[in-house]
Structures are given as C-alpha cells and as structure tokens.
Amino acid sequence: MKNFLTVIILLLFALPLLAEDWLTIYNNDLSLVRSRFELELENGRQDINFSDITSRIDPSSVIVTGNGIRIAEQNFEYDLAGKWQIMAKYLDREVLIITKDQSRLTGILKFYSDNSIGIIEKGTERLLVISESETQWIQLAELPDNFYTKPTLHWSIIASKKAKYPVQMSYLTGGLSWDVTYNTVWDEKTLQFNSWVTINNTSGKAFNDVMLKLIAGDINRVYSGFYGKRGSLISYDASTAQESAAPSFEEKAFHDFHLYTLDQKVSFANNQTKQLELYPPKNIKAYAEYQYPTYAANVKSIIKFKNTTDNGAGMPLPKGIIKVYKQDSDGNLEFIGEDSINHTSRNEEVSINTGTAFDLIASTRLKEQTQISKYITERLIQITLRNNSNKNKTIKVTHQLSPNTRIVEADYKYTIDSNDKVTFSIDIAPDKEIVWTFRERSEY
Structure with a gap:
C-alpha cells in the first residue's frame, strides 16, 4: 500500500487477568485508578509489558503490590509506534525501498525527514537521497525491540517461584472529568430539582464494570515533570456493588471534601460521555427576587433558596450549572436561564441569576x-x-x-x-x- 510501512506486528507478552477496577474521579482533571489482576510468572527475574493503562498516566504515582513479587525496575513507554517513530528507531539498519517506478534500493538508513530518505546503498557505498513522495513502500528486516502500539509500563519483576500472583496496582491519571448539571422547573414557589452527573473519558482507556467514586472539592496539587500531573496518592477501600434497577450515588463527608459512591458497577468507553443521576428528584422551596447593584446596567432576575432539609434540599451540591425552565400556559416547558454555582454545603444560600428583567x-x-x-x-x-x-x-x-x-x-x-x-x-x-x-x- 502506497506510503505505508510494511511491518510484522509481534504479539507482546500476554497477561492472564482476573481484573477488578475501581475509579475515583476528582475535579480539575485528576483521577485515581486501582486495578486488581493476576500475573503468571516464572521463577526469578523477567520482563513484563503492561499496557492496560491510560495514556495520561502519571508514572511517578504508580504503586504495585503483590505477595512474593518485587518490581526491580519500571519504564513508562509513551513514544508510540508510528511511521516517523519506527524510522527514527531504525537508523543505521538495513532497509529495502520500493519506489513508484518499481526500483528496488537496499542500504543502511542514515536519515529520514518529511521530504527525503537517505541510505548508504548496499554494494556501492553511495549515499542515495530518495524523495519521500516517490517512495511506494519501505520494508524493514524486523520490528524494532522498543516497539509499542499504546502507552505501556515495562516492568522488570522478580518472582520467588513459578506461580500465578495476585497483583494490585494504583496510579493517578488525567483525561477523566465530571461535572454536574441541575435541571429545574420553576413555578414561582418551588423548584422541581433534578441533578445529573456528566462524566467524560478522554484518558485513552476504556473502563469496564468499574466501581465509581466522585470527589467534590479542590485538592491541592504540585505541577511538575512530564505531563505536569503529579500529586499525593490517596488510597481507599473498595466497596462491593449491589445490583439495582437504577444506579444511584451515596453521599458522605470524606476528609474536607464530599464523596459520592455509585451503588453498582459502570462502564466507560474511551472518548465517551456518560450521564448518571446524582440525587433523586426533589421539590425545593424557593423565592424570586429582583436585584439592582448600583451603577449596574440592568436589573437581575434572581431565584434563591436556602440549602436546608426543611426547604426540601439539605444535600451538598457540587459545583455545576443550574438550568431553569418554566411551564407556559400551553403546558410546554420553556428555558428561562441558567447560572453556575460553586461547591455549596448544607445550610448555605443558593442564588440563581436567570437573566435581565425586561420590564x-x-x-x-x-x-x-x-x-x-x-x-x-x-x-x-x-x-x-x-x-x-x-x-x-x-x-x-x-x-x-x-x-x-x-x-x-x-x-x-x-x-x-x-x-x-x-x-x-x-x-x-x-x-x-x-x-x-x-x-x-x-x-x-
């Protein structure tokens, strides 16, 4: 096929897994992944490639534990296989080039650029510079040793004997985020209140049947190094999911934050957006108010409520967008405005600016x-x-x-x-x- 490399893809070391995954998603592009699986190992020291990770992993945060094994060395391979990467790794090795006029040129690869390829021709020692646009395909003698099709952790593991070892791994990663949308219907006295969590997965990895936790709050982090995503590892005990007709979150205080645990397992494909209900629907007592700050251009139309149990609320509200609808005389709902809120604890006031009062x-x-x-x-x-x-x-x-x-x-x-x-x-x-x-x- 024109302008493509002809390569033989070698199978990497296959890992027999009995996997369980837990996923905790924080605010500000941070998540904690914890996996439990088995490795079948030989006695002594051996190399393992583990690629069931995200492309946004923070390699410095990886923790691997297992009785009877020790990780002697770990490398994070993120220079993924592609045309340019493979050719860069094949410098000073023999290649066969077929041009569009079917000429066959064999020699030692000396350079590879956007416009041209340079080889020392076999048998003549002449330097041949071939236009990349005139190249039909390139044949390599073998696949480079450091060939990776996706981000990979390369481990050098020491096992005490030949056996299957249960292993637990945790790491921090970017590429997963969550936010909340509150959809409400206003009838001049109450807000019919529905809350939805939207989860976006752009981590480069799919998660199947994971236990999900969300943490609302702003965690302090130190940004440095490759990917700029480093922080303190937070460990937690995984809970067992109970099957139910519809998933729901259990909320509780956790350190200085709030933790939301889904009561059943959930799956996320890579590059997928998923929505889940945060709280059951509620009717919250609220009131309307018009505000005019001096020197402002307009009068603001505001809806307010106190986040208390007596008003029908009384739950920690993660930061998000509140959308407000109102029923017209024909029975149809019309959108009348939206506003953002910060993390709001119980007993605090919520103020929703729906827009400018026209009259x-x-x-x-x-x-x-x-x-x-x-x-x-x-x-x-x-x-x-x-x-x-x-x-x-x-x-x-x-x-x-x-x-x-x-x-x-x-x-x-x-x-x-x-x-x-x-x-x-x-x-x-x-x-x-x-x-x-x-x-x-x-x-x-």
Missing part, C-alpha cells in the same frame, strides 16, 4: 460630591427605578460601602450586612417611576 429599568447617578473637609467627602447618589410591567414589583438595590464609608442620609430604610453591603427594598407599582437618593460619607 424593570434602573440607573445610578452621582448627583453631587462635596468636600466637607480635608479628610471628609460626601456624595449624593441618585437612583431611578421604573416598573413597566402590569404587576407590583420589589427591587432590592444593593450598594457596596468601602471600609471608611457610611450612609448618613437616605430616602428609604436599608440594612447592612457583615460585608458592608447596603440593601434597599423598594416597592414599585405598575407603570410607575421612583427617583430617590441617599448620601454617603467617606472619612480618610
């Missing part, structure tokens, strides 16, 4: 600024609010004070939280405009 208009104006003294300045800030809808609306106007600033006069009552954020709750009737002011004083 609510707001603006901020610095009406006057007065220098009271060398160290004291006052500013009169004017707020204009309009309600162009046909319903009464309440807009919460927020204003962030600096540490040396306070409100000295205001047309409406307000509250101040522990972060010095001032909130005015302003009621506006339909088709009305309210113009009002407050005065702040800064002392330096």
Whole structure:
C-alpha cells in the first residue's frame, strides 16, 4: 500500500487477568485508578509489558503490590509506534525501498525527514537521497525491540517461584472529568430539582464494570515533570456493588471534601460521555427576587433558596450549572436561564441569576460630591427605578460601602450586612417611576 510501512506486528507478552477496577474521579482533571489482576510468572527475574493503562498516566504515582513479587525496575513507554517513530528507531539498519517506478534500493538508513530518505546503498557505498513522495513502500528486516502500539509500563519483576500472583496496582491519571448539571422547573414557589452527573473519558482507556467514586472539592496539587500531573496518592477501600434497577450515588463527608459512591458497577468507553443521576428528584422551596447593584446596567432576575432539609434540599451540591425552565400556559416547558454555582454545603444560600428583567429599568447617578473637609467627602447618589410591567414589583438595590464609608442620609430604610453591603427594598407599582437618593460619607 502506497506510503505505508510494511511491518510484522509481534504479539507482546500476554497477561492472564482476573481484573477488578475501581475509579475515583476528582475535579480539575485528576483521577485515581486501582486495578486488581493476576500475573503468571516464572521463577526469578523477567520482563513484563503492561499496557492496560491510560495514556495520561502519571508514572511517578504508580504503586504495585503483590505477595512474593518485587518490581526491580519500571519504564513508562509513551513514544508510540508510528511511521516517523519506527524510522527514527531504525537508523543505521538495513532497509529495502520500493519506489513508484518499481526500483528496488537496499542500504543502511542514515536519515529520514518529511521530504527525503537517505541510505548508504548496499554494494556501492553511495549515499542515495530518495524523495519521500516517490517512495511506494519501505520494508524493514524486523520490528524494532522498543516497539509499542499504546502507552505501556515495562516492568522488570522478580518472582520467588513459578506461580500465578495476585497483583494490585494504583496510579493517578488525567483525561477523566465530571461535572454536574441541575435541571429545574420553576413555578414561582418551588423548584422541581433534578441533578445529573456528566462524566467524560478522554484518558485513552476504556473502563469496564468499574466501581465509581466522585470527589467534590479542590485538592491541592504540585505541577511538575512530564505531563505536569503529579500529586499525593490517596488510597481507599473498595466497596462491593449491589445490583439495582437504577444506579444511584451515596453521599458522605470524606476528609474536607464530599464523596459520592455509585451503588453498582459502570462502564466507560474511551472518548465517551456518560450521564448518571446524582440525587433523586426533589421539590425545593424557593423565592424570586429582583436585584439592582448600583451603577449596574440592568436589573437581575434572581431565584434563591436556602440549602436546608426543611426547604426540601439539605444535600451538598457540587459545583455545576443550574438550568431553569418554566411551564407556559400551553403546558410546554420553556428555558428561562441558567447560572453556575460553586461547591455549596448544607445550610448555605443558593442564588440563581436567570437573566435581565425586561420590564424593570434602573440607573445610578452621582448627583453631587462635596468636600466637607480635608479628610471628609460626601456624595449624593441618585437612583431611578421604573416598573413597566402590569404587576407590583420589589427591587432590592444593593450598594457596596468601602471600609471608611457610611450612609448618613437616605430616602428609604436599608440594612447592612457583615460585608458592608447596603440593601434597599423598594416597592414599585405598575407603570410607575421612583427617583430617590441617599448620601454617603467617606472619612480618610
């Protein structure tokens, strides 16, 4: 076949496996893989190629244990077989080149580039430079010893006797990720709350019938070396899966994070995206709110709820996207907005910004600024609010004070939280405009 190498693929050492796999996926492109299998070994020292690993493995994190065996040496082979890699490994060895005009040229390969091939012709010792585009195929005498079709761990193992040895291996890897999407339906009082985990596998390896765990939280890591993926190995005890009609996650606190364990085994093909339900559907009490931060361009439409058991929630929420739908009068659901949330523990407030309130208009104006003294300045800030809808609306106007600033006069009552954020709750009737002011004083 044109422009392809003619090679004989040798079978690598076959590993008889009775495999079990566990997979823990963290945030930020980190996963822990643990496998249990058997190796049939001879007595003494021997070489084993193990290729049932991901292409994003961190070789420095590999731990292999087994009674009666010892890993004397480990090499990670990631320079995978391909046309250019094979030819680079075949320098100073004999090759046979067939050109498009069926000429046969035999010699010692001296260089191989994108445009040309150089050989010392057998029998004449002449240097022949052959155009790569004129080459039909190249025949190699044999396959290079260090030929790998996929990422491989090459072990030099010492066994105490000829036998089958149970082996357990764990390593850290990139290429697996998970995130959460919360699909909700809003009826002005409650959110019908559904949560889905989306898992992406681009690790270069398929996982069949693995026990799956997800960890929500930000783990500290040190980035260095090849692949830039190093960190501390975290070991855990695997649990036994129980078959059920639909998979579900069991959640628990784990160190300073939250751990979600799937109650049955699951499979992931390489380059596959899989979705699993995180929590059973819930109805969560929530409320709507309009917010206008001073000097902002628009009024935000917000849905809020407290993440408590009394409100129908009360579960740790991993970071993700909350999508909000609402039922129209024709019975169809319409999408009304989405927002992202960070990891949210129980008893914390969740705020969902669904977008801009179309019929609510707001603006901020610095009406006057007065220098009271060398160290004291006052500013009169004017707020204009309009309600162009046909319903009464309440807009919460927020204003962030600096540490040396306070409100000295205001047309409406307000509250101040522990972060010095001032909130005015302003009621506006339909088709009305309210113009009002407050005065702040800064002392330096």
